[in-house]
Amino acid sequence: MSVLNPSLSVDCVIFGLDTQEQALKILVYERDIFPDDNSGNKNLKFPGSLVADDESLDESADRVLKELTGLKNICLKQFRAFGDPARIKYDEEREWSERHYGVKIDRVVTIAYYALIRIDEHNPDQKLIKDKLRWINIDDTDNLAFDHSYILAKSREALQQDFIFQNVMAFELLPKKFTLQQLQSMYELILGSKFDKRNFRKKIGKAEYIVPLGEKQNGVAHKPAMLFRFDHKKFERSKEGIRNFFI
Amino acid sequence: MSVLNPSLSVDCVIFGLDTQEQALKILVYERDIFPDDNSGNKNLKFPGSLVADDESLDESADRVLKELTGLKNICLKQFRAFGDPARIKYDEEREWSERHYGVKIDRVVTIAYYALIRIDEHNPDQKLIKDKLRWINIDDTDNLAFDHSYILAKSREALQQDFIFQNVMAFELLPKKFTLQQLQSMYELILGSKFDKRNFRKKIGKAEYIVPLGEKQNGVAHKPAMLFRFDHKKFERSKEGIRNFFI
DNA sequence: CCAAAAGTGTTTTAATTACACCCATGA
DNA sequence: TCATGGGTGTAATTAAAACACTTTTGG
Numbered sequence: 006m007s008v009l010n011p012s013l014s015v016d017c018v019i020f021g022l023d024t025q026e027q028a029l030k031i032l033v034y035e036r037d038i039f040p041d042d043n044s045g046n047k048n049l050k051f052p053g054s055l056v057a058d059d060e061s062l063d064e065s066a067d068r069v070l071k072e073l074t075g076l077k078n079i080c081l082k083q084f085r086a087f088g089d090p091a092r093i094k095y096d097e098e099r100e101w102s103e104r105h106y107g108v109k110i111d112r113v114v115t116i117a118y119y120a121l122i123r124i125d126e127h128n129p130d131q132k133l134i135k136d137k138l139r140w141i142n143i144d145d146t147d148n149l150a151f152d153h154s155y156i157l158a159k160s161r162e163a164l165q166q167d168f169i170f171q172n173v174m175a176f177e178l179l180p181k182k183f184t185l186q187q188l189q190s191m192y193e194l195i196l197g198s199k200f201d202k203r204n205f206r207k208k209i210g211k212a213e214y215i216v217p218l219g220e221k222q223n224g225v226a227h228k229p230a231m232l233f234r235f236d237h238k239k240f241e242r243s244k245e246g247i248r249n250f251f252i
Numbered sequence: 253m254s255v256l257n258p259s260l261s262v263d264c265v266i267f268g269l270d271t272q273e274q275a276l277k278i279l280v281y282e283r284d285i286f287p288d289d290n291s292g293n294k295n296l297k298f299p300g301s302l303v304a305d306d307e308s309l310d311e312s313a314d315r316v317l318k319e320l321t322g323l324k325n326i327c328l329k330q331f332r333a334f335g336d337p338a339r340i341k342y343d344e345e346r347e348w349s350e351r352h353y354g355v356k357i358d359r360v361v362t363i364a365y366y367a368l369i370r371i372d373e374h375n376p377d378q379k380l381i382k383d384k385l386r387w388i389n390i391d392d393t394d395n396l397a398f399d400h401s402y403i404l405a406k407s408r409e410a411l412q413q414d415f416i417f418q419n420v421m422a423f424e425l426l427p428k429k430f431t432l433q434q435l436q437s438m439y440e441l442i443l444g445s446k447f448d449k450r451n452f453r454k455k456i457g458k459a460e461y462i463v464p465l466g467e468k469q470n471g472v473a474h475k476p477a478m479l480f481r482f483d484h485k486k487f488e489r490s491k492e493g494i495r496n497f498f499i
Numbered sequence: 500c501c502a503a504a505a506g507t508g509t510t511t512t513a514a515t516t517a518c519a520c521c522c523a524t525g526a
Numbered sequence: 527t528c529a530t531g532g533g534t535g536t537a538a539t540t541a542a543a544a545c546a547c548t549t550t551t552g553g
Contacts, residue, residue: 010259012305013335013361058359062335086333086363088309112305114260116333116361166417186504203507204543227503228550433532450534451516458514474530475523 009055011108014115015066016053016153017081018160019074021124021140022178022191029194030124030140031157034073036101036150049141050150051157053115055106066118074138075130080177081118084163085156088114092152119160121195123178161197168195176235182218184230185209214239256302258355261362262313263300263400264328265407266321268371268387269425269438276441277371277387278404281320283348283397296388297397298404300362302353313365321385322377327424328365331410332403335361339399366407368442370425408444415442423482429465431477432456461486 019032033049052073056065062083071077090112093099102110129138146157168175178191189205209215214236222229266279280296299320303312309330318324337359340346349357376385393404415422425438436452456462461483469476 010359012257012260056335056361059337061337062333062361065335083333086309086330088303088312088363090306090308112257114303114309114361114363116335166413170413184505201543201545202505203545206506207508208541222505224552225504226552228505230505431532448517449532450518453533454535455514469532471525472531473525475532477532 007057007059009106009108010058011055011106011110012113013056014053014113015056015062015069016051016115016117016156017066017070018051018117018119018157019070019076019079020119020121020143020160020164022121022194023124023140024178024180024187025125027190027194029143031143031146032074032129033139033141033146033149035137035139036105048150049139050153051117052138055108055113056116062116066116070120073133075133076122076127079120079122079127081120082163082167083116083118085159086114086116087152087156088112089152098151115156117156117160119164121164121175121178123180165196176237176240179235182220182232182234184222184232186230188215188233212243214243254304254306256353256355257305258302258353258357259360260303261300261360262303262309262316263298263362263364263403264313264317265298265364265366265404266317266323266326267366267368267390267407267411269368269441270371270387271425271427271434272372274437274441276390278390278393279321279376280386280388280393280396282384282386283352295397296386297400298364299385302355302360303363309363313363317367320380322380323369323374326367326369326374328367329410329414330363330365332406333361333363334399334403336399345398362403364403364407366411368411368422368425370427412443423484423487426482429467429479429481431469431479433477435462435480459490461490 021030021032022028023030032052034052036048036050052070054065054069054073056062057068060068063081066081066083067077067079070079070081092115093102093110093113099110102113124140128134143157143161147154149157175191175195179187185206188209189200189202192205193199216234216236216239218232218234220232222232268277268279269275270277279299281299283295283297299317301312301316301320303309304315307315310328313328313330314324314326317326317328339362340349340357340360346357349360371387375381390404390408394401396404422438422442426434432453435456436447436449439452440446463481463483463486465479465481467479469479
């Protein structure tokens with residue numbers, strides 16, 4: 006591979022929906038420099054790396070994600086650059102970066118991407134996850150390495166805004182066949198709020214791209230729910246008509 | 253000033269509302285390298301420059317804008333990084349960059365900012381504007397230098413999205429005292445669509461941060477319009493309650 | 500028969516849309 | 527007195543919000 010630019014990196018915030026636990030998590034990478042102390046989360050960072058000189062930012066993000074996690078064909082969305090000269094705060098962090106990348110580091114601007122995936126489907130490479138990668142709950146993420154807590158906060162805002170504006174690939178998050186309860190739970194986790202079940206269903210009922218299959222769940226110890234699927238083509242068509250927001 | 257990073261720049265897309273002409277314009281900077289030929293807009297670029305190593309991206313954008321245009325205290329919003337290695341397309345563009353900055357250029361990632369201002373109030377520095385800067389109509393901007401036409405397209409999307417989400421400083425665009433017609437025209441120019449006058453006024457009537465002054469226009473050859481002002485504090489308060497979009 | 504989640508409707512209130520005429524002013 | 531843009535209201539439709547009980551299944 007060609008030469009790494011010492012002042013330019015990409016970082017990937019991977020949001021994972023855990024359908025079983027009904028939780029939203031993020032994928033973090035454990036650095037090896039402070040191996041054992043009680044340093045809280047400061048060994049945890051997002052998968053990221055310096056950018057090579059012959060790749061675009063998007064390519065770089067795809068490559069880095071694949072190298073560090075095994076994840077590929079993930080739809081990453083660039084949402085922001087972070088460039089405070091003091092974002093690598095501590096000498097030890099600078100030192101870690103220099104040892105890790107093998108180049109002299111002065112100041113690094115990072116271009117941040119996010120993606121939303123299903124934890125149980127796209128599981129990162131098993132070998133890597135064992136010693137380096139972890140899913141952690143999104144509410145348990147204070148004090149990440151560098152300025153990654155700040156990056157996380159901004160990525161959540163971007164995610165929510167994009168989700169509301171419907172540009173977002175949120176249906177990859179559910180199983181092919183899903184219940185309305187799972188769908189509602191997804192909305193609630195991403196937007197961080199609760200909705201009324203009946204009103205939610207009324208609204209969903211109008212979205213022609215959420216299609217009832219004839220089938221029901223089985224094996225559940227309660228009334229089985231109707232299963233639905235997501236229709237991509239109808240969804241794309243429905244996105245045309247988004248122009249009636251303010252006024 | 254300290255050393256410039258040869259692979260990192262900022263660019264500023266300055267949208268200017270021209271209240272007289274009722275037009276939305278952008279501020280472009282004329283490069284001096286192709287001085288006379290019929291090169292269309294390819295000598296025109298956004299004000300931008302390489303980033304110094306000891307400044308944040310935001311600081312860099314503020315500095316560059318001030319140096320190149322005289323504009324200061326403008327609320328710039330970062331909206332996107334552009335990093336295709338081929339974004340500096342032509343050898344002549346690379347050559348221009350190298351001569352202009354005096355450093356060897358390989359590939360430049362640019363962090364793009366936008367701002368919305370009133371043309372008649374914040375006028376860029378007069379000496380500069382005469383030979384380097386021009387306001388051009390937003391619909392007349394094909395084929396700018398580098399990838400700046402693409403950057404413009406993306407900045408418009410960001411502007412519209414931010415405007416709808418109300419995070420945006422759009423009332424700086426109007427005179428302190430403005431008419432509802434001016435307000436509507438601003439909405440239409442920014443969002444690129446037309447609204448019904450009565451429905452617009454009905455909606456505006458509910459926004460408590462748009463306050464009628466007792467006064468009317470004068471000197472106009474028709475029924476004079478009521479003047480309004482914008483109440484910053486009430487606007488800030490009203491922004492709290494933005495959480496009821498989708499569902 | 501019990502626990503657990505699914506499923507379902509109505510009423511009230513607020514927002515959106517479409518639409519056309521008279522008014523005040525300066526020239 | 528005319529040209530110009532300012533200003534106004536209603537009715538119909540659609541969306542939003544609040545709210546509680548019955549159904550089906552497995553254990």
